[in-house]
Amino acid sequence: MTDHTRIALASRPQGAPTLENFRLETAALRDPGPGEVLVRVLWLSLDPYMRGRMDDVKSYAGKVELGDTMEGGGVGEVVASNSKHYAPGDIVVGRTGWASHAVLSETEMRKVDPELAPISTALGVLGMPGHTAWVGLNDILAAQEGETIVVSAATGAVGSLVGQLAKRKNMKVIGVAGGAEKCAYAVEHLGYEACIDHRSPDLAAELKALTPGGVDCYYENVGGATLEAVLPLMNDFSRIAICGMIAWYSGKGLEDAMRLPKMWRSILVKRMRVQGFIIFDHNDRFAPFAREVGPLVKSGEIHYRESVADGLENAPAAFLELLGGGNFGKQLVKVADKS
Numbered sequence: 001m002t003d004h005t006r007i008a009l010a011s012r013p014q015g016a017p018t019l020e021n022f023r024l025e026t027a028a029l030r031d032p033g034p035g036e037v038l039v040r041v042l043w044l045s046l047d048p049y050m051r052g053r054m055d056d057v058k059s060y061a062g063k064v065e066l067g068d069t070m071e072g073g074g075v076g077e078v079v080a081s082n083s084k085h086y087a088p089g090d091i092v093v094g095r096t097g098w099a100s101h102a103v104l105s106e107t108e109m110r111k112v113d114p115e116l117a118p119i120s121t122a123l124g125v126l127g128m129p130g131h132t133a134w135v136g137l138n139d140i141l142a143a144q145e146g147e148t149i150v151v152s153a154a155t156g157a158v159g160s161l162v163g164q165l166a167k168r169k170n171m172k173v174i175g176v177a178g179g180a181e182k183c184a185y186a187v188e189h190l191g192y193e194a195c196i197d198h199r200s201p202d203l204a205a206e207l208k209a210l211t212p213g214g215v216d217c218y219y220e221n222v223g224g225a226t227l228e229a230v231l232p233l234m235n236d237f238s239r240i241a242i243c244g245m246i247a248w249y250s251g252k253g254l255e256d257a258m259r260l261p262k263m264w265r266s267i268l269v270k271r272m273r274v275q276g277f278i279i280f281d282h283n284d285r286f287a288p289f290a291r292e293v294g295p296l297v298k299s300g301e302i303h304y305r306e307s308v309a310d311g312l313e314n315a316p317a318a319f320l321e322l323l324g325g326g327n328f329g330k331q332l333v334k335v336a337d338k339s
């Protein structure tokens with residue numbers, strides 16, 4: 001047994017989560033069994049989906065039970081191994097949870113190549129969010145050269161790669177993000193032709209002015225006012241990839257959401273294809289994603305940005321920030337230095 005530090009789910013949120021929903025504690029961690037390794041966590045990923053795991057509802061994945069460690073991906077170093085595939089000192093990525101140490105199965109982790117890029121990128125541009133961006137753009141939207149795409153949460157972990165990959169396909173790429181600083185970054189560094197603040201009172205009119213030929217692809221990350229503004233601009237036979245709807249994760253704003261029949265009708269009359277997707281159904285597409293994007297990150301052709309909170313104890317506050325748009329790029333927690 002090893003003692004480890006962890007953040008447990010102390011209570012379930014009513015609406016927006018608060019710091020009181022989390023508890024920092026020391027607990028015993030079992031020893032690794034056959035085929036398992038003990039990992040010392042160096043980086044923890046914070047992701048919007050974690051909000052859903054805090055609720056007592058059935059979804060595409062199970063909830064976190066009260067008192068259990070908050071779920072999450074992490075990068076760490078192997079400190080003890082009962083697997084012939086992993087040795088102490090290996091850097092790995094897996095579902096460590098919000099904790100200083102984790103026991104992982106060799107079947108549910110992979111090695112990280114520290115030569116390719118900083119190891120934290122295995123949680124961002126070269127990890128789950130990057131994979132999500134690539135699959136959503138290529139497989140779900142089947143985005144084509146010359147088409148117009150709108151990307152919401154345009155500078156976030158997922159959106160920032162969607163925008164850059166769409167630009168590399170010679171698409172017309174329009175972003176929607178929170179605030180002038182993020183929008184300037186989207187245009188200057190991520191290849192967006194233009195970017196609009198989703199809090200603008202003229203969001204719908206501004207988006208319309210920027211897309212005179214209509215919208216062929218919408219990469220949906222947020223729902224809310226952005227979806228309301230984009231939907232009327234969608235072309236006949238256009239596509240929407242529903243990746244996320246963070247504006248509604250805490251139940252806020254649902255009463256203002258567009259009326260369902262209006263939305264349903266526009267899908268019909270425009271013969272649109274609207275497809276939700278969850279990245280863990282697309283694990284077979286990780287290798288081609290990594291083959292394409294890995295070298296582009298290594299060469300500096302793909303930009304990425306990280307927001308880093310220092311120390312596991314600061315994970316809950318950073319998570320609350322993330323839900324409100326306080327992150328600028330991939331939200332991470334630096335848990336420990338490499339030994």
Ligand SMILES: NC(=O)c1ccc[n+]([C@@H]2O[C@H](COP(=O)([O-])OP(=O)(O)OC[C@H]3O[C@@H](n4cnc5c(N)ncnc54)[C@H](OP(=O)(O)O)[C@@H]3O)[C@@H](O)[C@H]2O)c1
Pocket residue numbers: 047048049128129132153154155156157158159176177178179182198221222224226242243244245246247248277278279280322323324325326327328329330331
């Ligand atoms: N389907 C899947 O398998 C899958 C996998 C990964 C992620 N996702 C989803 O993809 C989306 C982006 O995830 P991410 O990891 O890349 O997070 P992120 O974009 O790095 O961070 C979340 C961002 O959402 C934006 N946001 C928050 N509240 C908003 C609101 N009310 N209206 C508009 N924007 C709002 C904020 O950006 P601004 O400051 O720009 O508003 C915030 O920075 C999320 O919805 C997530 O759940 C889905």
